[in-house]
Amino acid sequence: MNIIIVSDGQVGYTLAEYLSRDGHDITLVDKSRRALQxxxxxxxxxxxxxxxANLRTLIEAGAEAADIIIAATTNDELNMVSCLAAKQLGAKYAIARVRDPEYTESLTLLQDKLDIDQAINPERATAQEISRLMRFPFAINVESFAHGRVEMVEFRVEKSDRIDSVPLSHLHGRYPHVQFNAVLREGEAIIPGGGFEIHIGDRLYVTGDRVSVTAFFKQLGRDTQRAKNAILIGGGHVSYYLAKTMAGMGIHLKIVEVNEEKCKSLSETLDNAVVINGDGTDRELLESENIRDHDALICLTDRDEENLVTGLYGVRLGMRKVIVKINRLETMDIIGDMGIDSVVSPKLATANVILRAVRARSHSQSSVIEKVYPLLANQAEAYEFVALSGGSYLNIPLNRLSLKRGVLVSMIVRGRQIIIPFGSDHIEAGDTVILTALAGTMVDLKDAFDATER
Amino acid sequence: MNKRLILKLAGSVLLVEAALMFAPLIISLIMRSGDWSAFALSIAITLAAGSGLSQVRPRDDTLSAREGFAVVTLSWLFVSFCGALPFFLSGAIPSLVDSVFETVSGFTTTGATILTNVEGLTRGLLFWRSLTHWAGGMGVLVLSLAIIPKMGGRSIYLMRAESSGPSTEKLVPRVGKTAKILYQLYIGMSLILMIALLLCGVNWYDSLIHTFGAAGTGGFSNYNASVAHLNNPAAEIVLGVFMVLFGVNFAVYYHVIHRNWSTLKQGSEWQLFLGIVAASTLAVAFSILRMPEFQGHFGRALRATFFQVSSIITTTGYATEDFNRWPQFSRTLLLVLMVIGGCAGSTAGGLKVIRIQVLFKSMARDIRKTVHPRSVNVIKLDGRALDEKLISGVQGYFFAAMMLIILSTLAVSLDNFDFETSFTAVVATFFNIGPGLSMVGPTGNFTAFSPAAKCVLILCMLMGRLEIFPILMLAAPSAYEK
Structure with a gap:
């Protein structure tokens, strides 16, 4: 497909990288010569x-023949105008990044009038990501699939888990209701086979339905109590959405924000949260707010350095959960080494959300891609497909299909049933299939299997 | 540097060259010119070298700018050497330096020859000699990019390093597709030219040879007297027009096909280029009117002038008249046109019109700055601001070109020919024109130079075609540091 990406800086680059790898023809529009270079x-x-928003630029970028226009700058209005203009010129589908809560409430109307086919809100997506982490405080990442019925949890394996140095096939016997999907060891992603042994310090992904996953972690002896209260530093868009979600989950929230105006507007719009006007990097202030008695510390200011320093302080205090927002993507893995496992990035979230939207549009005849979730520093991906009738792989036991190397069928969701597939299981039309594979290999469900069947 | 990747990519370019060599082999078999064994042997050698090199497994396939430069330079050296094999192996050109000179002159679309009697070559060799023009005009790497599906990730560097002009822009998002479009346009226009020549009554073999020469803006003919031998006024006009067309940026034709009239109107380079052609044609036509053979025949003078101007500014080097005998003003003007050259992104050589535009604009800015020292001036071209890096790049390129021309002239003058010969020999090779003035004029050739001087001129041709820096970079020790 011909895709135009309007961006300012890194989001556009990340998107262009992924979409171009998927085989699309990308035109990148940016005001910054440096980013373009x-x-x-x-x-x-x-x-x-x-x-x-400039017509001449859009024409030059080929908006007339574009299949998708993606406007993902930090400026909501510019995004909306860009989409409108491109649609007028003849672009077929428009995706706009709209993040201001002021707009999200009237978005259905705006979307209709402005001819935007899909509005994405990465700040809200980030807030949802954080709220999932609240449920499993020991997890590095939590992602849900199949409309929230299947959960994928990433965690660091410790000695006390007693799952190291055991072949996976044995672990499957011990924990039959969860699937071991992927491992990150010394910066390298591995899709494990039956003989694989887990080491201490590996980052491991497990999937299962909610109950099984919780039961699994209980068996490991992990503290599965979810966080009950949290301190939030920084009062931006993410904080607003997060406060809204957390109120629904019954988590008590304190928001620390330097800017008095922002504090006022937050306390106007949020009923359940305590809003404190002060500097989040000020230890005195944090101490006086009893930071030690809180389960979680979430740093969401616009400055990476402040978030990092405050986050490290939280780690030293031994808080159960520390989450840090980072804008510069390239620093993410370094921060993991410093003891802060959970890093969120609205930029990455933007790219991921848009990626899903585009991939969902380029579906083939035999399956629909519902979700693509990057794992392990983007080296691997988890995919959610819905199998449609007509695929050559349907109704054949998996052990008779030859699966490509580095691909794992993690879960099959059939109606109410959730199946951890073994060789004798098969895929039926209408099933939701969750796959784990090395990044960039899958566009369609049939890509998981070698073309010739045994 | 990622040496394995460089060798592998250069190897795949050799494979493309081996495929190209099948064309003269077929011609040679059809026309029974008796040189097929030289081609068969050359193909075998090129294939062996190419497939050997392309077996190299690189550790990773990320290509950076300097590797792109290295691939292009190395490919051109390999391709020139393998391309010289048919001349050398068939014994038609006994000296290896001469064979390489002739091939480099072909691929760089220079059209300078060391042959005193072109007509003495066999048909197959003549065909190969002209085919090198055609392939080298748009670029052997661009051809490889168009044919080979994936030449590694960042292949834009390869295209940048080989294409002419200060900034190479893609037409469509993918490099491979852009290369394909360029070759489609190139092949299409070449076909039209060939059909036009056939309609003018030129036989098919001559049409083919002169199509290759004009499309690549090279200038090899299969006759000693060049295009004058055809003695066909209609063909002269057709060739003249098409040489100008091949000197225009190919993006212009892409926009014509896609009816992007506003983009076309904005493009000042091709308009200026056509303006220079028209103005110079008139100026030269008036100046040669005093010569006895044109006395009063303005039409004939205009025709001869248009052909010569078109041939020189596009750096083709075809001749219908011995312009070396023309009045001094015309000779000097033609020399100036040699330096200007065609548009960026065309098959023509020279400095390129766009660089001249940028240089003039930056000079105008410097003048404005002296008048208003605190004024802020952004240089605009075609309605958009130019990057300062691009401007200083053009200035640097201009200096490098002038310096290299002076140094090469100094080196060549060791052969002790007159200044005009030495200087124009260097200019004619550096800007890929072919004929210069005096001894290397349209009726002369380069055979008299010593092998050392020929080597200098070979370097000049390569530096001119690849726009200096890819070659200079390989001479810099820091390029090899880890």
């Missing part, structure tokens, strides 16, 4: 300098 040199994409 990097993209034009390292990616096989066309770069156009200019604003996405």
């Amino acid at each position: 990097k993209a034009s040199e390292t990616l096989d994409v066309l770069c156009v300098l200019g604003s996405g």
